[in-house]
Amino acid sequence: MKYMIIFSFGFSMLFCSSKNQDTVCGIYKSPNNSKANQLIFSSFVTELELDLKNDNTYTMSTCAQNSKGIWKLKDDKIILICKEKRMTIDSLNNLPKFAKGKICGADEIFNIKNKKLFRKDKIGTKNVNFILLKD
Numbered sequence: 001m002k003y004m005i006i007f008s009f010g011f012s013m014l015f016c017s018s019k020n021q022d023t024v025c026g027i028y029k030s031p032n033n034s035k036a037n038q039l040i041f042s043s044f045v046t047e048l049e050l051d052l053k054n055d056n057t058y059t060m061s062t063c064a065q066n067s068k069g070i071w072k073l074k075d076d077k078i079i080l081i082c083k084e085k086r087m088t089i090d091s092l093n094n095l096p097k098f099a100k101g102k103i104c105g106a107d108e109i110f111n112i113k114n115k116k117l118f119r120k121d122k123i124g125t126k127n128v129n130f131i132l133l134k135d
Contacts, residue, residue, distance in 0.1 A: 025052050025054050026051075027049065027050070028135070029048065030044065030045060031046075031131060032046075035044045043127070044129040045062075045128055048062055049061045050117070060080070064087065065085055066085070067086075068082075069083040076112050077109050077111055077112065078117060079108075080107060082105070084104065085097070087103075096117040101114070113118060115134040117130075
């Protein structure tokens with residue numbers, strides 16, 4: 001009986017966590033650069049697209065770079081673990097420092113709330129919001 005309870009609890013935890021994972025899968029894009037969105041979100045990065053796939057891999061594109069890797073769901077956060085990052089302008093990928101996708105940095109962590117991924121970062125001296133809305 002004791003093992004049956006432990007098994008049931010473990011199975012329900014697995015089921016719940018996979019259901020939560022399925023709800024975050026999909027394509028996320030940054031808001032359009034409109035005056036209304038600037039008022040709502042303040043300063044934010046545009047032209048971002050993130051595809052969280054069911055197999056826990058992701059692709060992300062910006063105006064300058066494309067990255068691939070794996071993602072994890074932890075509490076109310078998505079953790080992106082980069083495996084390869086390439087420059088959008090292909091000729092730059094031939095430079096030694098960008099060759100073979102060597103430009104991955106630290107894991108990127110986004111908070112999740114209401115089908116929205118967000119994080120704050122500092123670029124130079126400016127605080128910038130990374131906001132991704134689910135399609």
